[in-house]
Amino acid sequence: MDIKVTVIDRAGKTHQLQAPTDMAMNLMEVCKAYELPVEGTCGGMAMCASCQCYVLSDHPLADKSPDEEAMLSEAFHVKENSRLGCQISIEKKLEGLKVELAPE
Amino acid sequence: MIKTDIIIIGAGPTGLFAVFEAGLLKLKCHLIDSLPHPGGQCAEIYPKKPIYDIPSRPEIMAGDLVDRLMEQIQPFQPGFTLGETAMEIQKLANGSFVVTTDMGTSHHAPVVAISGGLGNFEPRKPDLENLAKLEGKGVDYIIREPEKYRNKNVLIGGGGDSALDWTIVLAEVAKSVTLVHRRNEFRGSLDSVEKVQALKNQNKIQLITPSEVIALEGENHLTSVTYSHKGSSVKHLTDYFIPLFGLTPKLGPISDWGLEIEKNSIKVNNALDYQTNIPGIYAIGDVNIYPGKLKLILCGFHEATLMCQSAFQRIYPEKRNILKYTTVSGITGFDGSRKEAQKSTIKTIE
Numbered sequence: 276m277d278i279k280v281t282v283i284d285r286a287g288k289t290h291q292l293q294a295p296t297d298m299a300m301n302l303m304e305v306c307k308a309y310e311l312p313v314e315g316t317c318g319g320m321a322m323c324a325s326c327q328c329y330v331l332s333d334h335p336l337a338d339k340s341p342d343e344e345a346m347l348s349e350a351f352h353v354k355e356n357s358r359l360g361c362q363i364s365i366e367k368k369l370e371g372l373k374v375e376l377a378p379e
Numbered sequence: 380m381i382k383t384d385i386i387i388i389g390a391g392p393t394g395l396f397a398v399f400e401a402g403l404l405k406l407k408c409h410l411i412d413s414l415p416h417p418g419g420q421c422a423e424i425y426p427k428k429p430i431y432d433i434p435s436r437p438e439i440m441a442g443d444l445v446d447r448l449m450e451q452i453q454p455f456q457p458g459f460t461l462g463e464t465a466m467e468i469q470k471l472a473n474g475s476f477v478v479t480t481d482m483g484t485s486h487h488a489p490v491v492a493i494s495g496g497l498g499n500f501e502p503r504k505p506d507l508e509n510l511a512k513l514e515g516k517g518v519d520y521i522i523r524e525p526e527k528y529r530n531k532n533v534l535i536g537g538g539g540d541s542a543l544d545w546t547i548v549l550a551e552v553a554k555s556v557t558l559v560h561r562r563n564e565f566r567g568s569l570d571s572v573e574k575v576q577a578l579k580n581q582n583k584i585q586l587i588t589p590s591e592v593i594a595l596e597g598e599n600h601l602t603s604v605t606y607s608h609k610g611s612s613v614k615h616l617t618d619y620f621i622p623l624f625g626l627t628p629k630l631g632p633i634s635d636w637g638l639e640i641e642k643n644s645i646k647v648n649n650a651l652d653y654q655t656n657i658p659g660i661y662a663i664g665d666v667n668i669y670p671g672k673l674k675l676i677l678c679g680f681h682e683a684t685l686m687c688q689s690a691f692q693r694i695y696p697e698k699r700n701i702l703k704y705t706t707v708s709g710i711t712g713f714d715g716s717r718k719e720a721q722k723s724t725i726k727t728i729e
Binding site for chain 2: 310314316317320323325341342344346348349350
């Protein structure tokens with residue numbers, strides 16, 4: 276079962292991605308799979324903030340873990356709706372999720 | 380000039396293991412890394428995270444993996460140029476190379492292997508006006524010598540391990556230390572958090588949270604910073620501002636070496652030996668790219684092994700090389716050490 280995710284890249288271009296819900300993927304990995312400019316330096320351990328994005332849609336995301344909170348507190352360009360893509364698991368309830376990549 | 384057989388740029392797991400494979404072929408290695416310690420990402424980003432996909436190690440901490448590799452390559456006595464960045468490469472008439480660092484250290488070898496991972500770790504810089512102007516004039520990203528801050532006023536920004544650890548060190552040296560962090564929570568080892576708490580309780584440091592540095596002032600040298608606190612802006616006189624917001628890898632100077640680059644990685648010939656478009660320069664581990672590339676430590680080990688075989692042929696074209704198994708030949712270190720299988724006991728049973 277795939278869901279549709281919309282990602283706005285740093286140049287303002289909109290990308291429609293198909294994200295599988297049965298592959299234990301997170302949003303950072305989906306972006307990389309589509310070759311979007313998301314580095315994912317730490318591999319998804321919430322330790323680098325290179326996958327920071329702003330969540331534009333009103334989806335029920337899981338609360339931030341202490342690790343994600345700590346990383347976001349050290350990252351730059353952080354807004355109220357900032358999340359780390361690597362900490363957003365692709366699940367059915369995120370159908371139609373819309374995010375924008377934060378500046379590098 | 381440091382002379383060796385293989386100059387290895389990047390002392391992460393792949394570069395370290397290359398020393399072992401080269402050593403089996405009696406080739407000497409010298410490693411250059413911009414970090415002040417070996418281990419690359421494993422040491423810098425996630426030393427306390429377990430890795431589960433190293434063959435035969437069901438679980439190993441990244442930091443322990445680095446320690447074990449250092450132990451494994453010890454007999455082959457690699458040289459290290461640490462805390463320096465490989466800046467320039469020069470190909471000499473005889474086909475050998477000279478690699479020079481940002482500090483001017485030169486290295487000479489017939490073969491260069493780049494195992495630079497995601498690149499050089501560079502400090503993450505806050506988005507502040509005047510920042511570039513005051514770099515080195517009161518704004519430091521890396522503390523090389525704590526004595527520099529003796530009897531000075533220092534303001535540190537950040538909430539991770541290095542912000543905590545340097546606060547503890549500088550509290551002993553500086554005239555005053557102020558730690559500014561966006562949240563009340565800090566991410567560091569329990570020991571460091573408790574030490575900083577104790578320093579604050581004894582009024583040996585000033586802790587400002589939640590707060591953020593929003594401006595820097597000074598013409599020829601930093602004079603003060605302004606931070607936000609409880610809804611207002613506070614101007615704080617200081618000699619130094621040290622933002623410690625972690626490091627981020629950038630491919631850096633290597634990208635200007637004339638190597639074929641694709642997607643921020645160095646293209647190599649993976650059908651053969653991981654050589655780049657410049658004969659004699661190899662790229663192994665996370666830094667390279669080829670069809671089907673996987674950025675895994677175990678793949679880096681494999682690439683390092685094939686690279687060494689090819690490097691041997693390049694250095695000794697006239698010699699015939701044959702793969703030797705360590706189970707048969709053991710290990711003869713350059714330090715004279717010798718490891719080998721115990722001889723079986725052959726004895727008559729009467």
